Amino acid sequence: xxxxxxxxxxxxxxxxxxxxxxxxxxxxxxxxxxxxxxxxxxxxxxxxxxxxxxxxxxxxxxxxxxxxxxxxxxxxxxxxxxxxxxxxxxxxxxxxxxxxxxxxx
Amino acid sequence: xxxxxxxxxxxxxxxxxxxxxxxxxxxxxxxxxxxxxxxxxxxxxxxxxxxxxxxxxxxxxxxxxxxxxxxxxxxxxxxxxxxxxxxxxxxxxxxxxxxxxxxxx
Numbered sequence: 001x002x003x004x005x006x007x008x009x010x011x012x013x014x015x016x017x018x019x020x021x022x023x024x025x026x027x028x029x030x031x032x033x034x035x036x037x038x039x040x041x042x043x044x045x046x047x048x049x050x051x052x053x054x055x056x057x058x059x060x061x062x063x064x065x066x067x068x069x070x071x072x073x074x075x076x077x078x079x080x081x082x083x084x085x086x087x088x089x090x091x092x093x094x095x096x097x098x099x100x101x102x103x104x105x
Numbered sequence: 106x107x108x109x110x111x112x113x114x115x116x117x118x119x120x121x122x123x124x125x126x127x128x129x130x131x132x133x134x135x136x137x138x139x140x141x142x143x144x145x146x147x148x149x150x151x152x153x154x155x156x157x158x159x160x161x162x163x164x165x166x167x168x169x170x171x172x173x174x175x176x177x178x179x180x181x182x183x184x185x186x187x188x189x190x191x192x193x194x195x196x197x198x199x200x201x202x203x204x205x206x207x208x209x210x
Contacts, residue, residue, distance in 0.1 A: 002196030003125040003189060004142075009199065010192075013116060020108040037109070079195065084108060086191045087115075090184065091107030094114065 009054055010080065014039055014047045019077060020084050022057065026072035056080070114159055115185065119144055119152045124182060125189050127162065131177035161185070 010016060014036065021027060021035050033044055048071060051057040056077040062068045115121060119141065126132060126140050138149055153176060156162040161182035167173045 002193035002200070003121060004196065005200050006192040006196030007121055009196075011118060011121075016108060016112055016116075079198075083188070083191050083195055086188050087111040088107035090188055091109065091111030091114075093107075093184070095107070095110050 006083070009056070010083070012047070014043065015051065015056075016084070016087065018047060018051065019056065019073065019080050020088075022071065022073045022077065023081060023084060026060070026070040028068055028070055032071065051077070111188070114161070115188070117152070119148065120156065120161075121189070121192065123152060123156065124161065124178065124185050125193075127176065127178045127182065128186060128189060131165070131175040133173055133175055137176065156182070 010019075017036050017039075018032065021032060027035070029044065029048075032048075033039065033041060036044070039047075048057060048059075052059060055074055057071050058074050060070050060072065062070055115124075122141050122144075123137065126137060132140070134149065134153070137153075138144065138146060141149070144152075153162060153164075157164060160179055162176050163179050165175050165177065167175055
């Protein structure tokens with residue numbers, strides 16, 4: 001079943017958050033550590049390593065900015081855009097549901 | 106950001122799998138334990154409890170089959186159908202990518 005295959009690759013607490021952040025463009029490790037609320041350095045390193053192995057993300061060294069290391073989505077990683085878009089849409093809609101519920105109290 | 110709101114509700118290892126199973130209709134606890142590969146009874150109980158609290162799932166007692174307890178998606182739970190569909194589509198497409206890669210070796 002497709003859902004299990006997708007969750008095998010995208011499952012866990014952080015991968016969807018990381019992909020959502022990288023959809024805005026290449027990011028440094030320190031950017032990701034700052035942007036992803038609640039993730040530790042150790043977990044971030046492990047998740048990025050897994051995503052490299054799964055070919056969702058590639059690592060490159062910038063020849064301009066003092067050899068800064070950047071992470072960016074591969075074409076394969078970019079293919080998850082449709083999932084991130086639907087999650088974002090659903091999440092936004094839920095926020096309105098929750099706000100309405102709180103206003104009704 | 107909508108993705109974070111969605112992952113706050115749907116995140117973790119099992120919720121997407123449970124929703125995908127329940128999209129086929131109401132299920133008993135024992136059905137879910139059998140259908141969701143690798144989940145333990147303790148974790149299944151905890152996840153279902155969380156999903157009830159988050160109003161994704163509702164629990165009902167059958168008045169026909171010896172008071173069997175059924176779990177089914179609420180309307181809110183059903184609203185995640187678009188996410189499950191996109192995940193399933195992406196997962197199916199990945200399976201073909203992986204099969205092609207293995208055939209090329």
